[in-house]
Amino acid sequence: MALLEVRDLTVVFERKGTKPFTAVDHVSFDVEPGQTVGLVGESGCGKSVTSLAIMGLLPARGARVTGSVLFEGVDLLTLPDKQFRDRRGRDLAMVFQDPLSSLNPVIPIGIQVTEVLERHRDMPRKKAMVEAAGLLDKVGIPDPTRRLSEYPHQLSGGMRQRALIAIALACRPRLLIADEPTTALDVTIQAQILALLKELVHDMGTALVMITHDLGVVAGLCDEVNVLYGGRVVEKAERHELFAAPRHPYTHGLLASIPRLDAPRGEKLNPIRGSVSDNIPWTEGCAFAPRCPNKLDVCVRVTPEQEDIGGGRLLRCHNPVKPPVVEEVSV
Amino acid sequence: MTSLLDRKKKRVDDLAESAGTSLAADAFRRMARNPVAVTGAVIVLAFVLLSIFAPWLAPKDPFLRYPELLENLRADSIPGPQPGFLLGSDEFGRDFFSRLLVASQQSLVVGVVATLFGGAIGMLIGGLAGALGGWVDTLLMRLTDILLSVPSLLLAISIAALASRGSQTTVIIAVAVVSVPIFARLLRGSMLAQRHSDHVLAATALGVKRRTIVFRHMLPNSLGPVIVQATLTLATSIIEAASLSFLGLGDPDPNRAEWGLMLSKSQSYIDVKFELALYPALAIIVVALGFTLLGESLREALDPKNRR
Numbered sequence: 001m002a003l004l005e006v007r008d009l010t011v012v013f014e015r016k017g018t019k020p021f022t023a024v025d026h027v028s029f030d031v032e033p034g035q036t037v038g039l040v041g042e043s044g045c046g047k048s049v050t051s052l053a054i055m056g057l058l059p060a061r062g063a064r065v066t067g068s069v070l071f072e073g074v075d076l077l078t079l080p081d082k083q084f085r086d087r088r089g090r091d092l093a094m095v096f097q098d099p100l101s102s103l104n105p106v107i108p109i110g111i112q113v114t115e116v117l118e119r120h121r122d123m124p125r126k127k128a129m130v131e132a133a134g135l136l137d138k139v140g141i142p143d144p145t146r147r148l149s150e151y152p153h154q155l156s157g158g159m160r161q162r163a164l165i166a167i168a169l170a171c172r173p174r175l176l177i178a179d180e181p182t183t184a185l186d187v188t189i190q191a192q193i194l195a196l197l198k199e200l201v202h203d204m205g206t207a208l209v210m211i212t213h214d215l216g217v218v219a220g221l222c223d224e225v226n227v228l229y230g231g232r233v234v235e236k237a238e239r240h241e242l243f244a245a246p247r248h249p250y251t252h253g254l255l256a257s258i259p260r261l262d263a264p265r266g267e268k269l270n271p272i273r274g275s276v277s278d279n280i281p282w283t284e285g286c287a288f289a290p291r292c293p294n295k296l297d298v299c300v301r302v303t304p305e306q307e308d309i310g311g312g313r314l315l316r317c318h319n320p321v322k323p324p325v326v327e328e329v330s331v
Numbered sequence: 332m333t334s335l336l337d338r339k340k341k342r343v344d345d346l347a348e349s350a351g352t353s354l355a356a357d358a359f360r361r362m363a364r365n366p367v368a369v370t371g372a373v374i375v376l377a378f379v380l381l382s383i384f385a386p387w388l389a390p391k392d393p394f395l396r397y398p399e400l401l402e403n404l405r406a407d408s409i410p411g412p413q414p415g416f417l418l419g420s421d422e423f424g425r426d427f428f429s430r431l432l433v434a435s436q437q438s439l440v441v442g443v444v445a446t447l448f449g450g451a452i453g454m455l456i457g458g459l460a461g462a463l464g465g466w467v468d469t470l471l472m473r474l475t476d477i478l479l480s481v482p483s484l485l486l487a488i489s490i491a492a493l494a495s496r497g498s499q500t501t502v503i504i505a506v507a508v509v510s511v512p513i514f515a516r517l518l519r520g521s522m523l524a525q526r527h528s529d530h531v532l533a534a535t536a537l538g539v540k541r542r543t544i545v546f547r548h549m550l551p552n553s554l555g556p557v558i559v560q561a562t563l564t565l566a567t568s569i570i571e572a573a574s575l576s577f578l579g580l581g582d583p584d585p586n587r588a589e590w591g592l593m594l595s596k597s598q599s600y601i602d603v604k605f606e607l608a609l610y611p612a613l614a615i616i617v618v619a620l621g622f623t624l625l626g627e628s629l630r631e632a633l634d635p636k637n638r639r
Contacts, residue, residue: 055536057532057535057536085538085540086538087538088535088536088537088538089536089537089538089539090538093536093537094533094536096529096532096533096536098529101528101529101530102529102530102532102533103530103533104530104534104547104548104551104552105530105552106551106552107547107551111547115534115537115539115543115547116537116538116539119537119538119539119540119543120538164533167537168537
């Protein structure tokens with residue numbers, strides 16, 4: 001049994017007077033214990049909403065969540081609020097995008113680390129402080145005892161994110177969801193944080209759901225990748241296969257758009273044309289069709305279904321990119 | 332002799348000492364550098380000290396009518412400054428300076444007590460509304476809206492007029508009630524903003540209990556504007572209390588020394604001795620200004636945007 005089984009997860013935002021908006025549309029994926037799964041896509045494709053839905057953090061009013069999220073066989077979506085609260089932070093935890101605003105500015109770091117230990121492991125404050133210093137040390141924060149008495153604004157961006165990771169991993173959760181954990185950081189710090197995450201989840205055997213728009217992050221970290229577009233999974237593959245032979249034109253476009261150091265001088269960047277606002281609704285065809293270089297007539301009439309194309313790969317496309325991808329020989 | 336290494340060690344230790352600076356400590360340091368804040372603080376401090384020690388500082392008994400002054404008291408002339416009587420006589424032959432000094436006590440008491448009560452009740456209402464939301468929020472906020480819709484002085488007058496005989500207590504109640512809706516709205520607003528902040532979401536994602544989230548994560552982050560408002564409310568409370576006395580809604584006892592009452596009585600003598608109106612008015616203005624300067628600079632100092 002998988003640790004996390006997400007089945008047909010659908011999130012619809014409803015507001016009186018406006019058309020309901022489907023942010024996440026029948027998304028399904030599994031996470032095995034200790035596995036790292038990536039959710040990749042551009043802004044507005046439903047990555048963050050998926051993670052908030054799994055954690056049960058979407059507002060009760062306005063967001064309708066359907067489908068099922070089985071965590072160790074228990075459906076989190078129907079779990080009573082109180083029981084869910086007991087699990088959050090202990091069994092599954094989350095690291096957010098902006099490390100500064102995710103920390104409480106008026107209380108010292110130490111209290112924020114010990115808070116979760118006191119809550120889930122019933123540790124007295126003093127013992128928790130010792131443990132907290134150990135945690136900060138483990139995520140590579142120098143002089144942890146002193147840092148415990150400092151406030152978030154006194155830490156650097158990278159250090160704040162380390163502290164947040166320490167808080168999230170304090171109770172050794174079996175699942176960690178990281179929502180763009182490196183986006184707000186400098187590139188050099190990004191690499192450090194990713195290496196740290198990789199090491200920690202490996203040591204603790206924690207499964208990781210990595211939410212990112214950065215394919216570089218995926219390449220270095222994820223075992224399996226789900227590419228989201230317009231709220232649906234358009235392609236799912238094992239990491240190496242995805243990079244070697246992307247089948248969906250969107251994935252292919254994403255990979256082709258990465259600037260390469262070994263490209264000939266004077267070569268132009270290779271963006272995907274258009275933006276998310278060009279999408280057509282999935283009910284009327286393929287949402288990506290208006291931006292797709294492989295578009296056929298059928299794409300704007302018939303909704304593509306998700307197909308198993310072998311080797312554990314799933315694809316949702318009428319006219320996929322041919323398998324033996326010729327690696328930019330010409331152009 | 333201290334070696335270079337020792338000195339370096341010392342410097343590291345000093346750094347460690349100063350490690351945790353809270354928002355409050357940070358704000359205090361910034362205010363100490365701001366001349367506006369210092370001016371306000373000096374005025375407020377002087378006012379507080381003067382009113383506390385007024386009975387000992389007053390050169391004469393503020394309630395006695397002195398024969399030296401009564402001697403020269405006529406309907407068309409009130410004695411001016413003379414030895415022993417710094418500002419001369421008031422309209423009844425009492426020492427004007429001592430009365431002015433002692434009157435500061437009334438203002439301080441009204442201001443502080445009314446602000447404490449109004450602030451406490453307002454924060455209770457606003458805190459409940461912000462923490463619970465839903466119908467509790469709607470109900471409480473509509474009630475405060477009703478209070479807010481009446482102009483503050485009119486509301487204070489109406490409440491003070493309900494009592495059959497004006498007293499210090501009715502003035503305090505009236506002034507306190509007026510400040511309730513402001514505190515309620517303010518705290519509720521900043522609690523709501525906190526509810527949707529990332530760190531509250533992060534705390535929720537850690538399974539932190541709702542009570543802990545409210546008291547540790549939402550409330551402390553919402554208090555900044557309330558503290559600022561409390562300082563500013565001290566100023567308006569003092570002015571409102573004086574206004575009520577001026578309009579005859581306070582304690583009518585003629586022995587009482589109170590700036591609003593003194594101002595009110597001085598009207599009949601404004602062409603005889605102008606100072607009788609000038610000094611109480613100046614006192615009210617300066618004190619209110621002091622609290623306002625302090626409040627405004629506190630607002631600036633607590634603004635995280637100014638934080639470095």
